[in-house]
Amino acid sequence: MSELRPFIAGLPKAELHVHHVGSASPRIVAELAARHPDSQVPTDPEALVDYFVFTDFAHFIDVYLSVVDLVRTPEDVRLLTFEVARDMARQNIRYAELTVTPFSSTRRGIDEKAFMDAIEDARRAAEKELGVVLRWIFDIPGEAGLEAAEETCRLAVDLRPEGLVGFGLGGPEIGVPRPQFKPYFDRARAAGLHSVPHAGETTGPQTVWDALTELGAERIGHGTSSVRDERLLAHLAEHRIPLEVCPTSNIATRAVAAMDEHPLRKMVEAGVLVSVNSDDPPMFGTDLNTEYEVAARLLELDARGVADLAKQAVEASFLDFAGKSRIAAEIDAYTAAWLAR
Numbered sequence: 001m002s003e004l005r006p007f008i009a010g011l012p013k014a015e016l017h018v019h020h021v022g023s024a025s026p027r028i029v030a031e032l033a034a035r036h037p038d039s040q041v042p043t044d045p046e047a048l049v050d051y052f053v054f055t056d057f058a059h060f061i062d063v064y065l066s067v068v069d070l071v072r073t074p075e076d077v078r079l080l081t082f083e084v085a086r087d088m089a090r091q092n093i094r095y096a097e098l099t100v101t102p103f104s105s106t107r108r109g110i111d112e113k114a115f116m117d118a119i120e121d122a123r124r125a126a127e128k129e130l131g132v133v134l135r136w137i138f139d140i141p142g143e144a145g146l147e148a149a150e151e152t153c154r155l156a157v158d159l160r161p162e163g164l165v166g167f168g169l170g171g172p173e174i175g176v177p178r179p180q181f182k183p184y185f186d187r188a189r190a191a192g193l194h195s196v197p198h199a200g201e202t203t204g205p206q207t208v209w210d211a212l213t214e215l216g217a218e219r220i221g222h223g224t225s226s227v228r229d230e231r232l233l234a235h236l237a238e239h240r241i242p243l244e245v246c247p248t249s250n251i252a253t254r255a256v257a258a259m260d261e262h263p264l265r266k267m268v269e270a271g272v273l274v275s276v277n278s279d280d281p282p283m284f285g286t287d288l289n290t291e292y293e294v295a296a297r298l299l300e301l302d303a304r305g306v307a308d309l310a311k312q313a314v315e316a317s318f319l320d321f322a323g324k325s326r327i328a329a330e331i332d333a334y335t336a337a338w339l340a341r
């Protein structure tokens with residue numbers, strides 16, 4: 001544990017890249033697994049630790065989908081969402097853009113309106129009872145193809161829950177080229193949603209270019225391989241297109257071989273705006289505070305540097321000016337008080 005840990009723990013934070021089902025705590029996953037004994041997911045939180053060791057990215061997606069399979073009723077959705085916010089509140093996360101995959105639930109038979117009501121109900125309760133502001137990014141699960149794209153787009157545009165701010169694309173990249181999703185991103189953007197696809201997590205920089213030119217990406221999920229293309233890095237820096245970086249995730253899914261090889265530092269040195277994120281925290285044995293510790297080590301930051309990093313996430317968010325200013329001011333006040341101790 002680094003000496004920055006207590007500072008980071010109390011620091012007000014925003015998280016921009018974190019998956020809904022992927023944030024279910026071991027307790028919640030175990031509880032859902034016990035409710036649905038036909039599943040292969042362990043019902044014991046201890047056994048989950050081993051279950052969440054991944055041989056590669058494809059294995060991670062298989063395990064992820066086995067947990068998705070446990071969420072079967074609107075009440076499961078509501079419980080999961082509120083509990084995720086509770087974990088965020090414990091870490092002083094004030095604001096989160098949570099990536100939700102409605103297709104996974106509607107395809108499993110959850111009524112679409114009941115699904116929206118469940119997440120919205122949890123969002124309001126989280127804000128009121130926990131002081132955590134949640135917003136949604138609806139993502140297309142890439143492996144499910146154009147059918148999922150059509151359905152996700154329809155749900156986003158036609159049902160448009162109040163908390164929805166963005167439209168994304170997740171899952172595997174290999175064999176799932178980004179350009180085919182252009183019509184769906186065009187529709188979502190025309191409806192006023194922000195474009196936030198994953199790209200360059202498990203494939204090269206061309207996927208990031210495709211996300212920018214074909215999908216109108218305003219932020220990139222992961223974008224890890226961007227560092228292999230100097231021109232791309234310069235483009236991201238110049239146009240202030242942030243990368244959502246999730247260091248421990250990249251090691252856990254074996255997208256990056258070792259933490260000391262993580263490209264975060266190279267991104268920052270190229271002047272790219274970055275946000276630090278936890279992705280699927282319990283599955284990767286991490287949380288946002290730990291990711292800030294990791295980033296502080298990779299970037300050799302002191303408390304002030306960590307506070308600046310937290311402000312970059314606020315800057316990269318889809319909050320309005322007043323919302324950004326409010327959290328940035330909280331970060332400044334907290335940091336000043338900490339440094340004056």
Ligand SMILES: O=c1[nH]cnc2c1ncn2[C@@H]1O[C@H](CO)[C@@H](O)[C@H]1O
Pocket residue numbers: 019022061064099101104139140141142143170171172198201249279280
């Ligand atoms: O790190 C990640 N990269 C890509 N997709 C992810 C990640 N974590 C969770 N998902 C989720 O995987 C599902 C199956 O496609 C999607 O729902 C996506 O949100």
